[in-house]
Amino acid sequence: MGKPNGWIIYNGNSTHEKFYNLVKWIDTVAHEKGLETELIKNNELVVSMENGKSIIKGKHEGKALPDFVIFWDKDIYLAKHLEKMGLKLYNSASAIEVCDDKALTHQALADNSVPMPKTVIGPKVFYKVSSLENYENIADEIGFPMIIKEAFGSFGQQVYLIQNYDEMIEKVKEIGNKPHLFQEMIESSYGKDVRLHVVGGKVVASMLRTSEVDFRANVSNGGKMHRYTPSEAEKQLAIHASLAVGASFAGVDLLFGPNDEPIVCEVNSNAHMKNIFDCTGIDVTEYIIDFILEDLQNR
Structure with a gap:
């Protein structure tokens, strides 16, 4: 052979x-x-x-x-x-589809009891927002400050910090018919999060990201990378989240809750590996290829 x-x-x-x-x-x-x-x-x-x-x-x-x-x-x-x-x-088509759409991601996480920010999926808009009658209910449910995320976006883009109802309505009108969701702001994690790479049900690399200039800690938005040793609770949650979306490998972003408890922010099926390699010297690609080789041998 x-x-x-x-x-x-x-x-x-x-x-x-x-x-x-x-x-x-x-x-x-x-x-x-x-x-x-x-x-x-x-x-x-x-x-x-x-x-x-x-x-x-x-x-x-x-x-x-x-x-x-x-x-x-x-x-x-x-x-x-x-x-x-x-x-x-x-990854499978299903895992990629779920991770690419933040609304589907959070539905999958909720189905598996994964801790995450309170989330409301925005109502479907066909052309433009013509009725605002139910947005007060969403505001009451989430509160301010809140996060609005477009369902499709990468590198922390299409993610907005909203301070009040007027800003919320302005952003909703601006987003228009693009799918989006509303989330509670985890203020204890302002400008910091943890990226864990999970491969084959194991955490193989991790780093802390911090920003002094933005609520988002993404390196592409000016965040800084730090070596980080995750707790057992963080590792188990990242693995749980990866399994919930059906990913063989994923980059899982965790927030810090009010008592430092981990909360899932996002799951990325095609997470880039260069930043974590630059930060830690760990080549996640090697783990992915080793997983594929083993999986092929067991088929």
Whole structure:
């Protein structure tokens, strides 16, 4: 039996060099550990349905399918299509879909009794907000200050700190028909959180992020990274959250509750690894590839 071969799928329309550098990093580690992998842009694979079957056309039409796919994109339609064709994806299409949509994330966490900020999913808006009659109920439920998050967003973007009802209504009108949610502000965690990387049900790396200039601690927003040893409660919660969304590996962000109890903020199925490598020297990519190798051997 030859080496397992796989595709590493990434977004072909991304203009950020850091995204390509990340998948190239994964590809390099995979080859070092004995896998035959190929970098594939999502738009190279033409998603097609013909004669009652899901097939792939385009550049890879007629070629042998891989043994597995490392799906480093958020093209959910493509991910589900590949699974319909019988391919094993890391992470699964379902896990990526749930993590990409913050509303679905918190529903999945709630279904599994995972501690998180009080959350209200914003009502569906088709074109623009034309009725404000029920937003007072949301304000009463969450209180101020509150956090409004667009359901789709990365690196702490599309997350807003709201101080009062007028600001809330202004932001709701600005967001318009984009899905969003309302959350209580965990003031005890203002400008700080913990990122834990979970792989195969184990915490393999962690760091503390702090900001002196923003309520968000994301490094992309000016936050600073610090080495951090998580408590057993933090590790178990991160693992629980990862399992709740069905992820084989994930970056789990935890907030500090009023008594320093951990609270889940977000779960990222395609968490970037460079920052935590720069902070700790731990290469999470190696753990991911080792997990995939073991999983393939056990199939």
